[in-house]
Amino acid sequence: MQISPSILSADFANLQSELDAISNADWAHVDVMDNHFVPNLTLGLPIVEALLKVSPIPLDCHLMIEDPDRWAPGYAEAGAQSVTFHVEAARDPRALARTLRAAGARAGMAVKPGTAWAPYEELLPELDMVLVMTVEPGFGGQSFMADQMPKVAQVREAVRRNGGEIWVQVDGGVSAKTIEQCADAGADVFVAGSAVYGAESAAAAVDELRALAESHGHGS
Numbered sequence: 001m002q003i004s005p006s007i008l009s010a011d012f013a014n015l016q017s018e019l020d021a022i023s024n025a026d027w028a029h030v031d032v033m034d035n036h037f038v039p040n041l042t043l044g045l046p047i048v049e050a051l052l053k054v055s056p057i058p059l060d061c062h063l064m065i066e067d068p069d070r071w072a073p074g075y076a077e078a079g080a081q082s083v084t085f086h087v088e089a090a091r092d093p094r095a096l097a098r099t100l101r102a103a104g105a106r107a108g109m110a111v112k113p114g115t116a117w118a119p120y121e122e123l124l125p126e127l128d129m130v131l132v133m134t135v136e137p138g139f140g141g142q143s144f145m146a147d148q149m150p151k152v153a154q155v156r157e158a159v160r161r162n163g164g165e166i167w168v169q170v171d172g173g174v175s176a177k178t179i180e181q182c183a184d185a186g187a188d189v190f191v192a193g194s195a196v197y198g199a200e201s202a203a204a205a206v207d208e209l210r211a212l213a214e215s216h217g218h219g220s
């Protein structure tokens, strides 16, 4: 069970100290948005390169961008430890996942709430993580979509059948109120932005979320 706080809800003027505040987390989730794939603009490769130099924990880069086939490998080459692209935007997800792995990153593939999982199951051997979005991508602080839990369970079942060590991540509206149902459905990596950075103590929120997830996990 791993917690990946999203720095989307952090203070962008003080990202180094905001990363230090979650050093007890497993990953720092970095939401890259390009104003095209989603109607919001956050940060890109130069900022990620700067964060990699100072982060006490590895970076989990969630790329909400058009043309990830072109842009995602640069994040892996820069040293990002995990790089997740959206399957809706990728021209050749299989080749892209292979390129990310060859550059030394874990390869993640994300599916939006309206995207079915079944057509992509055959890509599992190329992947280290599947991200099931539990909000429409683009903004932090949105309401959790419980109707995505059957998809989380479907992905977990496919991972079991595949036999690989593939993580199942949920992202969007994850909090102390919603994390247990995600763990019950089979998620094992939990992104939380507002629930962590909106708390009085970000570190305490990370510990609380991890404890809740661990008390409900599927045991892998």
Ligand SMILES: O=C(CO)[C@H](O)[C@H](O)COP(=O)(O)O
Pocket (backbone or CB within 6 Å): 006, 008, 009, 029, 031, 062, 064, 135, 136, 137, 138, 139, 140, 141, 142, 171, 172, 173, 174, 191, 192, 193, 194, 195
């Ligand atoms: O990818 C994202 C939005 O597209 C963010 O990672 C996500 O929304 C985290 O924020 P919160 O926990 O506040 O929902």
Ligand SMILES: [Fe+2]
Pocket (backbone or CB within 6 Å): 006, 029, 030, 031, 062, 171, 191
């Ligand atoms: Fe995200």
